[in-house]
Amino acid sequence: MEKRFNQSVFEELKSLLQDRVTSETNIRNEHGVGFSYHACTPPDCVVFPLNTQEVSEIVKICARYSTPIIPFGAGTSVEGHILALEGGVCIDLSKMNQIIEISADDMYVTVESGVTRNQIDEALEGSGFCFPIGPGVNATLGGMASTRASGTNAVRYGTMKDNVLTLKAVLPNGEIIQTGSKAKKSSAGYDLTRLLIGAEGTLGIITELTLKLHSYPEAIYAAVCSFPSVELAVNTAIKTIQRGIPISKIELLDDAMMRAINLYSALGYAEKPTLFLEFAGSEIELKEQIKKVEEITQQHEVLEFLWETSEENRKKLWRARTDAAPASVALREGGKLMSTDVCVPISKLAKCIVDTQIDIKESNILAPILGHVGDGNFHLTIVVSADDADEFERAKALNERLVTRALEMGGTCTGEHGIGVGKLHYMKAEHGEALNLMWTIKKAIDPQNIMNPGKLLPKINH
Amino acid sequence: MEKRFNQSVFEELKSLLQDRVTSETNIRNEHGVGFSYHACTPPDCVVFPLNTQEVSEIVKICARYSTPIIPFGAGTSVEGHILALEGGVCIDLSKMNQIIEISADDMYVTVESGVTRNQIDEALEGSGFCFPIGPGVNATLGGMASTRASGTNAVRYGTMKDNVLTLKAVLPNGEIIQTGSKAKKSSAGYDLTRLLIGAEGTLGIITELTLKLHSYPEAIYAAVCSFPSVELAVNTAIKTIQRGIPISKIELLDDAMMRAINLYSALGYAEKPTLFLEFAGSEIELKEQIKKVEEITQQHEVLEFLWETSEENRKKLWRARTDAAPASVALREGGKLMSTDVCVPISKLAKCIVDTQIDIKESNILAPILGHVGDGNFHLTIVVSADDADEFERAKALNERLVTRALEMGGTCTGEHGIGVGKLHYMKAEHGEALNLMWTIKKAIDPQNIMNPGKLLPKINH
CATH class of the missing domain: 3.30.43.10 (Uridine Diphospho-n-acetylenolpyruvylglucosamine Reductase, domain 2)
Known part of the structure; x- marks a missing residue:
């Protein structure tokens, strides 16, 4: 080269x-x-x-x-x-970490793209507002936009694509543009904001973002529910979504993952397929939501429905959830993380997870499962040994079969992590002819191919 | 040419x-x-x-x-x-009007792009689901996507950009593509769905859409509230949004518009600045929302708070709202509609409307106002005489000043109608350098400029 x-x-x-x-x-x-x-x-x-x-x-x-x-x-x-x-x-971009403006009246915050997720939480503390989108790590907002990230709250608040009003960006020729406007909606021209979100830095560099704020909920409750099977847990999530209940988090952890977090975070939860739930809103709204969800869990043979009422325990619970990836890695000395990230239409989710669990077992791979199941999105946190080439290949093959399974179900090879280099070879299978259009856009905007070359778009004959 | x-x-x-x-x-x-x-x-x-x-x-x-x-x-x-x-x-595309699939489990409907708004309502009747996005006319879904349309429910459900999962489209070279997937979220590549939404047919022709469905609310209530001034009405809307109340419609009609609809629909509402409200959800949720909104209206000197409890009256109310444009046109024999469509950050909305009302008066133009004020979006339904050239010029100048006012406030020249030819000359002022990027995309995808030429993008030196 x-x-x-x-x-x-x-x-x-x-x-x-x-x-x-x-x-x-x-x-x-x-x-x-x-x-x-x-x-x-x-x-x-x-x-x-x-x-x-x-x-x-x-x-x-x-x-x-x-x-x-x-x-x-x-x-x-x-x-x-x-x-x-x-x-x-x-x-x-880490030195571009200024929070430029918090507008309570217009419910937005403008930040430089090197501002991190935790920085925003700190800046908004006590303001009555929150920015609910967050992956499990302290990423920067620029990175989150570039990979169209989401996380546990996406089931209620959507992903980065739904929560950015405008962007400032530098194009491959050095030109600086401002996309969209601070108005809540606009029909004025091509949606450049959404084009740059998820473009993984291949079309330009995001340097500033204006993000939508949401009212901080009056009350928040969290619960932990264990089920006899992963299918019953997932079907609980599916029914909750189909009934239109605006739950703020509904996360699946399978028995292997529960074992990992119990060990890592010194917890004593049942090592069964489990849903971590969060409800956010006014007390009255929550009472009703909780009643409906409790009914649904009972219809699905819930083993235990455990409330985490104190703020301390609630934070501990979500900290454990956030630590799921390191907890998985810690199961094995010298282990390295290979995360998968499929997302399928929700009606297909239970079958997709059950089939995958069988595959994991047959592949003899360590792969606890966790998922943003309200969105149809789940991850295997595959832990491979750094120096076992055979195992590494088996893990890659497992992921390959998982993606194929998800695509056959009308899903996507990545719900929130992005393509990078790791998912390049699924782009053609997922997008077909539309991949040519992506290349047309890339070549027009970045004719020299200098912007993060080799990412997002696989080389094709063109 | x-x-x-x-x-x-x-x-x-x-x-x-x-x-x-x-x-x-x-x-x-x-x-x-x-x-x-x-x-x-x-x-x-x-x-x-x-x-x-x-x-x-x-x-x-x-x-x-x-x-x-x-x-x-x-x-x-x-x-x-x-x-x-x-x-x-x-x-x-009117013969491409098949509803292809309604998936209750995955909460989507797939339609050909010639399916109309009313057709979807009929198809979903009794299903427990609804598609809440709709302009005031019986547009096609392809047209609505192409102009990034929204309407009265956008305050709660967003616009077309937020409610389309995937598109099928024909590109300028005849290639057929499918964008995105039916999974609820994806980080796999450029967001071609959002690129085509709002592109006004200049990049390709949308032939099929998969739209998100929402649960049909358990209960719906509507109310009519009149205020002593437009400012108090608008501030009521602003406070409602800022408190995070998920109201489903909050529409402003000024005194001139109330007169127009009273005449057109044989109604007897007070001819005062008025909010039409709609609440949708469970009975318990609504009780709480209504209590909060009633409080806010009282803080803003509401003159009358009138409930439309029967389904019949509620439908009549929204029919009158939908008929606002023809009602305005009917005020004047041989009148022609010139609709404006600015959208501003919500904190600027009251000032923008009040300044505009003064301008309307000084311009001596018939221009009732209505607005999706929860989004910061409002329209003047200017009614001009077909053969009064001077008046036509004054009306255009009024719109021009309105757009300038909105842009200075950080807003947009069009909240939901699109650019077409009518708003071409504001694109540079609104987007600056970003307009070059739009042209780069257009020229790459449609090098012959055959797709709806002359729309959306003003000619620039390039």
Whole structure:
């Protein structure tokens, strides 16, 4: 592959950014791998811009030399989004971490794209508002938008695509654009906001986001329900959704996952297929929602319905849920995470999970399951040994069969993690002819293919 | 302008479609104007395909001759989307009106793009589900998607962009694609669904849509509240939204509009600034929502709070609201509608409306106001005389000032009607550099500029 980075690029960046550009090996290596099994593939250098204008200048330099650019948030991607496959310049946005404006009247917050999920929670504390979208890690908002992330609250609040009003972004030619407007809706032209959300940095770099805020609920209740089978647990979730109950979280953990979190977080839950539930709203609304959901759980042979009433216990519960991935990895010394991420139409979910559990058993792979089952989305947190090549191949084959199963059911190869490099080879099967249209868009906007090359779009004959 | 239609195109279409292609003057004229003041600009011929494959064949013929294509649903556009500015072939989708699948389990409905709004309501009657998005006219779903339409329920359910799972579409080269998947969420690649929604047929022709269904509410209540001033009415709406109350409709009608609907629908409401409200949910939820909203109205000096409890009266109320545009036009013999459509951040809404009312008075124009005020979106239903050139210019200038006012407040020139030809000249002011990116996309996907040319994107130097 043609080398697209050279000393001149580095010197121009140096003259622009002084000590905010580095080619130190350890920093490059830190930026060459995410939270996953992919081999570290470091960039040639890492830059730390302070504002959108600087990002634009950096991009202009890279564009002149046809040098690849990899945007970097918190490095929490699980699909290899940040691997520098063709070398180049990693743009670390962590210094662009200002919360620019919180508008209580218009219920939005404007942030630089390096602001993290936890930073927003802290900034909104006591404001009466919340930003409910969050993956299980402290990702940046730019990264979350770029992968169209969602998480446990998506069942009620949607994904990043539903919660961004406008974006500021730098295009591959260095041009700075502002998409959409701060009005709640608009029919004025192409939806550039939604085009950049989920584009994984392949069309431009998001530098600023205006996010919708939601009213902080008057009350929040959480519960833990265990079931005799995963099918009964999943069908409880399906019925809850089909009855239109606006539950705020409905998460499945299978028996293997319950064992993992009990061990990791020193908890004593039943090691049975389990739903973690959260209800948010006014006391009166919740009373009614809870009554309906309790009925549904009883119809599905619930073994135990345990309320976590105190705020402390509730937080402990969701902390355990958030720690599901590290808890799985901790089951095995030297284990590495390979997360799967299919999403299917909800009526197919129970069958998809049950068939997958059989497959896991037959494959002899350690793969606890957890899922945002209200959305039809679930993950296997496969834990592989770093140096067992045979097991690694079996794990990949398991994931492959899982994706095929999901696609056959009308689903998607990724509900919320994105394509990166890990899911590239499913794009054709999932999108067919529409993949050509994606390439048409990519080539028009980024004709030099400098924006995160090798991600999202598999090479095809074109 | 170069003529891009000829006898060969017509003959090829004839051989494909036989009697489903016509160049009869009256049919061409019917397809050359929407619901608005724009002068009729008929296509050279009109075709009536029966399925996606035929649409693809028609597009391939047109592409070979570089002939313009204008997709046509129900012809209810108010911004001139269907004018055949450069002649060409109008593709009337009204024969593609099959409801393909209603999935109760997965809560979606798949329809051909010529299915109308009312057809969906009829098909869902008694199913326990509803599709809540609807403009005030019986548009087709393809048209609604293409203009990113919304309407009275958007305050709770969002717009078309939030309620479409997948699309089938024919691209300018005749290729048929399926976007997205039927899973509730996905992070797999560019969001082609949202790119086509709101593209006004300039990137391709939508031929099939899968729409999200919602649970039909257990109970629905409607109310009419009049206020001493438009400001107090609007502030009531703003507070309702800011408190996070999931009201399903909150519509403003100013005193002029109340007069118009009283006359048109033989009603006897107070001719004061008024909110029409609708609450939908379970009885218990509604009781609480209503209590909160009643409190807010009292804090805003409500004059009268009138419940429409019977289903009959509730339907009559919303029928009157739906008829607001014809009611305005009926105020004046030979009047023609010029609808405006700005949307602003909600904190700016009261000032935007009050300033506009002063402007209307000073302009001496008949322009009742109605608005989806929960979204910050409102319309003047300007009624102009067909043959008073001076008045027409004053009306256009009024709209121009209104759009400028909205843009200065961080809003948009169109909340839900789209750009068509009527709003072309605001695109640069609203989007700045981002307009170049829209052109880049358009030129890449439709290099011959055959898809609804002259709409959505103003000519710029490029």
